Amino acid sequence: MFARSVVRSAARRSFRPIAAQTPVFRAGFRSSVAVRDPETVNEKAINVVSYVDGERAQESIPVTSSQEPVTPPGQDETRPAVPLSPALASQLTPTLAKFTLVGKTAMVTGDFSGGRGLGYNMAQALAEVGIKGIAIMDVQQELGDKSARELSEQTGVDVRFYRLDVRDGDAIQHAVQDIVQHYGSLDVVINAAGIADSNVKAETYDAEKFRRLLDINITGSFLVSQAAAQAMIKAKSGGSIINIASMSGSIVNYPQEQSAYNASKAAVIQLTKSLAAEWARYGIRVNAISPGYMDTALNRVPALDAQKRIWVDQTPQKRLGSVDDLNNLAVYLSSDGSSFMTGSNNIIDGGYTLW
Ligand SMILES: NC(=O)c1ccc[n+]([C@@H]2O[C@H](COP(=O)([O-])OP(=O)(O)OC[C@H]3O[C@@H](n4cnc5c(N)ncnc54)[C@H](O)[C@@H]3O)[C@@H](O)[C@H]2O)c1
Structure with missing residues (x-):
């Protein structure tokens, strides 16, 4: 019980919301930890740490509740194949x-x-x-x-x-x-x-x-x-x-x-x-x-x-x-x-x- 609350408060400290000028995403390694109590499922923002060429960056992604479908409709006609050179x-x-x-x-x-x-x-x-x-x-x-x-x-x-x-x-x-x-x-x-x-x-x-x-x-x-x-x-x-x-x-x-x-x-x-x-x-x-x-x-x-x-x-x-x-x-x-x-x-x- 004690160990768990220590871990949670440490997570809160190191993942406080960050400033708007934080660098945007680039390709590279990325890890994500949500800011929330284990009981909470509707977080408003997710803080993300990313590494590109070993350089650390951190940003915050707002969480929206969009109901838009995520899958595009199937393509209608086949396209020509392209050979691998x-x-x-x-x-x-x-x-x-x-x-x-x-x-x-x-x-x-x-x-x-x-x-x-x-x-x-x-x-x-x-x-x-x-x-x-x-x-x-x-x-x-x-x-x-x-x-x-x-x-x-x-x-x-x-x-x-x-x-x-x-x-x-x-x-x-x-x-x-x-x-x-x-x-x-x-x-x-x-x-x-x-x-x-x-x-x-x-x-x-x-x-x-x-x-x-x-x-x-x-x-x-x-x-x-x-x-x-x-x-x-x-x-x-x-x-x-x-x-x-x-x-x-x-x-x-x-x-x-x-x-x-x-x-x-x-x-x-x-x-x-x-x-x-x-x-x-x-x-x-x-x-x-x-x-x-x-x-x-x-x-x-x-x-x-x-x-x-x-x-x-x-x-x-x-x-x-x-x-x-x-x-x-x-x-x-x-x-x-x-x-x-x-x-x-x-x-x-x-x-x-x-x-
Ligand atoms: N289309 C689907 O929704 C769907 C879903 C699940 C599985 N499958 C399976 O995928 C495979 C291909 O399906 P498809 O949708 O492209 O069908 P399709 O009818 O476009 O192609 C099947 C082909 O098999 C050929 N064929 C039929 N009987 C044959 C025989 N005795 N000898 C040689 N050729 C023969 C037909 O001439 C046809 O060109 C089939 O095995 C089908 O059961 C299709």
């Missing part, structure tokens, strides 16, 4: 350099709903951190072709498009062999191919449709991961596999019924963990990204408008995810920045699953 790459700090993929190659499935797909955006992000080659795979010939051309024009990256169905194990095997032969390696895989089926009641769900959805979302992710891992194991190169699951693998969406989709994404999360455990010995990491509601082509359907309002309302950040909101997490999981991370399920949903 070798000159810039050579100047990065060790921490930033770990986030790059210089000299590496990737395979991304299910990319390309006219640039509004998550796969395309993540492929752009990989191209922006120095990757040398990207193989994209999708069932849609025209869109895949277009995306490959655009990605290559934007960044100079060597992009190849393989038109295939992720349920076709033989086609995937051949594509992976071709990728390894062409690029010399395969380092990163992003499994984004998938379909959704919502507003279908479980009691009348057509069995064939149910099987098809699971086949694409779960068997497809498995077959692509398996073929890639075989190549990585053979090359003794290790690698990073990222499965795009969904928050629907952990919660049940509302108000739409979508039992097959939810079950498929729960399976993707558990597949991720199983493969991570099995393949850690080969230096292959397997992680999942579980997005919440994203503003992609998949969700840009007029029939979903009313539901979208409910989704936004139930998301603490009060918006859908932008199409590029997964990009930095995908880069992190692809890169050596996450080298001790495997088998993790990373929910990125604006807080939806908190409520």
Whole structure:
């Protein structure tokens, strides 16, 4: 009791409000101690001590009670990717350099709903951190072709498009062999191919449709991961596999019924963990990204408008995810920045699953 009051009065003495001419913030180390009793939650000012080049400065920040939203609305259209120049790459700090993929190659499935797909955006992000080659795979010939051309024009990256169905194990095997032969390696895989089926009641769900959805979302992710891992194991190169699951693998969406989709994404999360455990010995990491509601082509359907309002309302950040909101997490999981991370399920949903 005694020690506590001594500490508190010492804090009051050393953090008295300071004069208006105190230097403003500059970049550098900063520590902050609030002036308040432990019971007080509404302080009027926070005193801050900052260090720049070892020089100490102190100032006071007034605390306001603004109710303004802090999250800007999602961006509407995708922007062209910008390549990482070798000159810039050579100047990065060790921490930033770990986030790059210089000299590496990737395979991304299910990319390309006219640039509004998550796969395309993540492929752009990989191209922006120095990757040398990207193989994209999708069932849609025209869109895949277009995306490959655009990605290559934007960044100079060597992009190849393989038109295939992720349920076709033989086609995937051949594509992976071709990728390894062409690029010399395969380092990163992003499994984004998938379909959704919502507003279908479980009691009348057509069995064939149910099987098809699971086949694409779960068997497809498995077959692509398996073929890639075989190549990585053979090359003794290790690698990073990222499965795009969904928050629907952990919660049940509302108000739409979508039992097959939810079950498929729960399976993707558990597949991720199983493969991570099995393949850690080969230096292959397997992680999942579980997005919440994203503003992609998949969700840009007029029939979903009313539901979208409910989704936004139930998301603490009060918006859908932008199409590029997964990009930095995908880069992190692809890169050596996450080298001790495997088998993790990373929910990125604006807080939806908190409520
Ligand atoms: N959009 C969202 O709100 C959201 C939320 C959570 C998870 N996801 C997941 O993210 C991934 C990408 O979603 P998106 O919104 O970009 O969807 P999208 O429809 O834009 O992209 C999916 C792509 O997968 C391709 N595809 C479908 N079946 C295929 C098959 N059998 N073989 C090969 N390619 C096939 C499609 O042609 C399409 O280009 C999906 O796995 C989806 O379930 C999306």
